[in-house]
Amino acid sequence: MFENYRVFKTTYAGRELTVETGKTCALSNGSCWVRYGETVVMANVTASPKPREGVDFFPLSVDYEERLYSVGKIPGSFMKREGKPSEKAILTSRVVDRPIRPLFPKDMRNDVSVVMTVLAVDPDNSPEITGMIATSIALSISDIPWNGPIAGISVGLVNGEIVLNPTLEQRTNNKLNLTVAGSMNKIVMIEAGADEVDEDTMLEAILKGHEEIKKLVAFISDIQKEIGKPKFEFESQEVDHDMFDSIEAFAAERVKFALDTNDKNIREERLNPIKDDIHAEFDEKYPEQEAMIDECIYKLQKKIVRNWLYEGKRVDGRGIDEIRPLAAEVGLLPRVHGSGLFTRGQTQVLTVATLGPVSDSQKIDGLDEEATKRYMHHYNFPSYSVGETKPSRGPGRREIGHGALAERALEPVIPPVEEFPYALRLVSEVLSSNGSTSQGSICGSTLALMAAGVPIKAPVAGISCGLITGDKGVYGDFMTMVDIQGLEDFYGDMDFKVAGTKDGITGFQMDIKIAGVTTQIMKEALAQAKAGRLHILSIMEKCIDKPQ
Known part of the structure; x- marks a missing residue:
């Protein structure tokens, strides 16, 4: 019956x-089950036959579906x-989502859906890593255009030794929780929490993980x-080149x-009449x-900003290694336990700290061994922070992700x-956003914690670095820059976020829009991020140098 089963x-x-x-889910574009130890994850990928109309982005959805039967639990809800x-x-x-998205064709607008379903969990073998591998395989064997495969791996630092895919026992004494995704030749995604790990060790762990990834990529190929x-x-949605040339x-x-x-604000005031004039000239x-x-106008702005950056010019006139003006303040709010305001250029974040009894810890009904969470970090990004009018509908995926990044770093x-x-509960309110609010929330949170009298081990600061590569993606031909603002993030190739203390890295996240980055790019970005982090910490310590 299952003649295609392999x-x-x-x-x-x-x-x-x-x-x-070949045995299940025959109507998906691509489907597979991956068993790693006794962890089992099923991945299914589907695509619409035609492009979605009226969108200027690639409509990809990625869902990771936890099933509590996978760990022998009945859900605790009503x-x-x-x-x-x-x-x-x-x-x-x-x-x-982050490692697979850059590998789809840039001019594709067909809806693509990825669904990972966790069927069984062995605590020694991560269902998250298994799900990433299953997704890569399902996309690779499907008929959906995609320039993979990729693979992912978890890397730990146990008793000073780098360990690949650490077991449950090893994770109890682990100073590094690093997830790396990569293709055969390049790193495509990094996510990490660490206990003050130095830059050289972090880079060694990334490269060691990538060596193992290469073997699995060859297997998937x-x-x-x-x-x-x-x-x-x-149906390609590439812009009309004659139209672009005329608008340019x-x-x-x-x-x-x-x-x-x-x-x-000045930039938007200047751009709006230009956009109106372009439409008046070309709509007929x-x-x-x-x-x-509109897509051509976006491409024109992108081309200008990228050319400037590649020449060493930034839109705000800063040098490539220069950080925007900084300000730090504590004790803004009465009654609350601790508050800190951190400002970097036009990015401004207020964090408020609240202490409560240990019984206030969050109860978790999940697939892993974590049953409660004592330290919680929540991040809010209201529409007014970017000058938009949009109703608040609770936290979205981005807000949840940025809150978790700050939580991991602290x-x-x-x-x-x-x-x-x-x-402890920290709430970061983004008051104004022009790039790197997640790292601003880390700095504001350090201020709020010390203002609340929490005896933290050391202050933590965060910063983002960016990347511009040559037009043909030749990665020997690149430029990195520190403290990227909104336009540089929007039109650049990488958002490289690093948080840490004076002694080492505590949080790390890399998002890219290209097919991957090389070791040299990572080395330069880590060095720039360290210098920037130390500068920010020196400014914060002038405001408050120890817990009150």
């Missing part, structure tokens, strides 16, 4: 990994069934060659003047193509419950 086996980080396909995704599920979806479907043809000739000099300011020449004209310096028997 089984493929390999060894990954010293443990057997099995791939099964309904006794799984409801909306947990915070851990949302974070895992984001970790899988062999599966793809054997059973992969031909990729389907799609008409408006390039005015757009350059509009972009050449360090004030986001290109009827019913207003969306394509967790290593939070005193243990034996020394400080309190639950």
